[in-house]
Amino acid sequence: MKGIWPTAGVVLAGLALAAPLSGNAYLTGVAFQIAMWIALAQSWSMLSATTGYVSLGHAVFYGIGGYVAVLLVDAAPFPLVLLVAALAPAVFAAVIGLPVLRVRGPYFVILTYGLSELVRHGVMRIESALGSFGRMIFSAPSPEALLWWMVALAVAATLGAWAVRHSRFGAGLAAIREDEVAAETLGVPTARLKLLALIASAIIPGAVGGLAMMRTGYFEPGQAFDPVVSFTIVTMALVGGTDSVRGPVMGAIGFALLSELLWSSFPQLYMIVLGAALIGFVLFVPQGLSGLVDRIAGRRA
Amino acid sequence: MTEPMLSVHDLTVAYGQVQVLFGVGFAVPRGSVTTLIGANGAGKTTIMKTLAGMVAPRSGTILFEGRDIAHLPSHDRVDGGLALIPEGRLVFGGMTVEQNLRLGAIAPSARAGHDEMLSEVYRRFPRLEERRHQRAGLMSGGEQQMLALGRGLMARPRLILMDEPTLGLAPVMVKKVFETIAELRAAGFTILLAEQNARVALELADHAYLLENGRIAMTGTGADMLASPEVRRAYLGM
Numbered sequence: 088m089k090g091i092w093p094t095a096g097v098v099l100a101g102l103a104l105a106a107p108l109s110g111n112a113y114l115t116g117v118a119f120q121i122a123m124w125i126a127l128a129q130s131w132s133m134l135s136a137t138t139g140y141v142s143l144g145h146a147v148f149y150g151i152g153g154y155v156a157v158l159l160v161d162a163a164p165f166p167l168v169l170l171v172a173a174l175a176p177a178v179f180a181a182v183i184g185l186p187v188l189r190v191r192g193p194y195f196v197i198l199t200y201g202l203s204e205l206v207r208h209g210v211m212r213i214e215s216a217l218g219s220f221g222r223m224i225f226s227a228p229s230p231e232a233l234l235w236w237m238v239a240l241a242v243a244a245t246l247g248a249w250a251v252r253h254s255r256f257g258a259g260l261a262a263i264r265e266d267e268v269a270a271e272t273l274g275v276p277t278a279r280l281k282l283l284a285l286i287a288s289a290i291i292p293g294a295v296g297g298l299a300m301m302r303t304g305y306f307e308p309g310q311a312f313d314p315v316v317s318f319t320i321v322t323m324a325l326v327g328g329t330d331s332v333r334g335p336v337m338g339a340i341g342f343a344l345l346s347e348l349l350w351s352s353f354p355q356l357y358m359i360v361l362g363a364a365l366i367g368f369v370l371f372v373p374q375g376l377s378g379l380v381d382r383i384a385g386r387r388a
Numbered sequence: 389m390t391e392p393m394l395s396v397h398d399l400t401v402a403y404g405q406v407q408v409l410f411g412v413g414f415a416v417p418r419g420s421v422t423t424l425i426g427a428n429g430a431g432k433t434t435i436m437k438t439l440a441g442m443v444a445p446r447s448g449t450i451l452f453e454g455r456d457i458a459h460l461p462s463h464d465r466v467d468g469g470l471a472l473i474p475e476g477r478l479v480f481g482g483m484t485v486e487q488n489l490r491l492g493a494i495a496p497s498a499r500a501g502h503d504e505m506l507s508e509v510y511r512r513f514p515r516l517e518e519r520r521h522q523r524a525g526l527m528s529g530g531e532q533q534m535l536a537l538g539r540g541l542m543a544r545p546r547l548i549l550m551d552e553p554t555l556g557l558a559p560v561m562v563k564k565v566f567e568t569i570a571e572l573r574a575a576g577f578t579i580l581l582a583e584q585n586a587r588v589a590l591e592l593a594d595h596a597y598l599l600e601n602g603r604i605a606m607t608g609t610g611a612d613m614l615a616s617p618e619v620r621r622a623y624l625g626m
Binding site for chain 1 (some may be wrong): 440467471483494
């Protein structure tokens with residue numbers, strides 16, 4: 088049972104990379120969306136699934152990355168643009184990290200949400216002061232190139248999340264999640280580890296935001312920092328399951344496909360379904376889709 | 389006379405406006421069991437937390453093996469050989485016994501040879517080996533105390549701080565915990581024990597300090613204190 092997951096991952100990444108070969112632009116778009124949500128949910132899990140510090144503000148990293156990428160795209164080679172888009176939110180995370188990570192539980196959730204909104208309104212103010220009401224992007228790479236970049240990010244995020252969970256660093260984070268005071272008595276440098284986890288979880292979302300802006304060809308702060316991005320990340324990760332790296336992948340695929348179906352036929356229903364699924368999973372399937380699969384497999388074995 | 393392993397001078401601690409410790413001083417000789425006894429709220433746990441680096445002192449020095457550690461972060465203290473077994477045990481309930489133990493060796497100085505240390509802990513506490521794959525939260529209070537102790541040992545400490553290890557345990561387990569403390573002393577560990585259960589603590593301890601309202605009220609050998617009329621009346625109910 089265990090060996091099939093890496094295989095499934097490779098097949099999945101291969102399919103996504105091959106999507107443009109179909110010549111179907113829609114398919115390329117769906118693959119891009121799926122890879123994007125995997126990368127985001129997986130990055131979120133590096134902080135929130137490991138430490139139990141649930142961030143409801145990951146849109147801020149995505150938005151900062153997007154903003155930076157839009158500002159730089161005409162001035163620098165594309166890989167460099169992405170690199171800066173990834174590093175900018177990491178620097179932001181390093182600056183806000185120590186004070187923000189002092190609060191726990193629901194206060195941390197509210198604080199991350201508030202912070203993300205604060206930055207969103209700040210950027211909106213800056214942009215309107217500059218007389219810009221949205222920026223068009225003319226020099227974006229092709230949709231195929233963007234997809235390949237995004238798949239690379241999804242793979243990197245998944246491998247990164249796996250490495251974190253299977254390292255001493257991850258063991259320290261798990262101790263923090265279980266009991267932060269006990270972790271401290273054992274010599275876990277709690278403040279430092281939490282900060283590193285926050286920074287690690289901010290990097291890839293920055294690059295993802297950059298690619299996403301290139302894909303839409305348009306930057307508008309209200310959309311780049313849309314809190315729905317944060318909500319969607321949390322929902323996908325929780326519905327997928329937070330006990331393994333499989334979870335965010337399953338949640339992202341499930342929701343991205345579901346949203347494609349709903350957007351095309353019942354756009355008003357999308358957020359309702361998202362909310363209902365979150366409530367349903369938290370109440371009835373706390374281990375998420377990935378735990379559900381294990382349970383079914385275990386019953387059969 | 390050799391220098392004590394731990395010596396504390398003039399320790400003052402306050403939580404905001406409320407001062408809890410007023411110039412506390414004591415020493416823990418190498419290889420001894422030294423106990424802090426006193427009523428609830430006397431300041432025992434505050435002393436333990438300050439020694440472990442979880443509460444910052446307002447003033448005073450904490451000399452551990454000759455070095456002032458009063459302002460080191462707690463992870464550096466663990467790395468330097470000082471382990472706290474916290475009040476209430478605080479085992480990781482959702483993890484297995486073995487995961488708990490392995491986390492005990494997370495300090496850099498404990499990483500090398502942590503497999504041998506694990507076998508040593510299992511040898512000392514066979515019950516933990518029997519339950520190695522069980523979730524820690526499902527064990528009895530006494531077993532959890534053994535686990536907390538084993539987890540502390542994984543850090544290879546030279547000084548073990550034990551905060552109320554018998555809290556909430558059945559009498560038979562209290563006896564077991566004190567037997568274990570005596571074994572650890574025989575094995576060369578130095579132990580500072582904060583305990584409300586004054587009689588058992590004094591019977592075992594080489595040195596004792598009585599803490600009252602954040603000050604050291606009396607000190608002596610365990611036997612002296614057991615014989616003191618004042619201690620007998622106030623703390624032993626005789």
